[in-house]
Amino acid sequence: MIILIVQLINYFIIMKNLDEFVELFAEQFDDTDPSQITATSAYHDLEEWSSLIGLSVIAMVDEEFDVALKGDDVKNSVTVEDLYNRVIAKL
Secondary structure (H helix, E strand, O other): OHHHHHHHHHHHHHOOOHHHHHHHHHOOOOOOOHHHOOOOOEHHHOOOOOHHHHHHHHHHHHHHHOOOOOHHHHHHOOEHHHHHHHHHHHO
């Protein structure tokens, strides 16, 4: 029971809302205006999207959420919100 309580506390401390996730996601881009990136953005279609940015997103998620995303998680997600939901599911 105590372990469950500690896990729930950690979940709420670590969890960021979707808007915060979108902001963190947008920070991985150098040349794309952050206002162009929303929860519904199909990020693979962004002109600046690359495998290097994908790795930056994986590192950001590891640092901010303590979640280990795999390349397939990034590859198989379509929108930023899809990716956020994968992160939350792994918490």
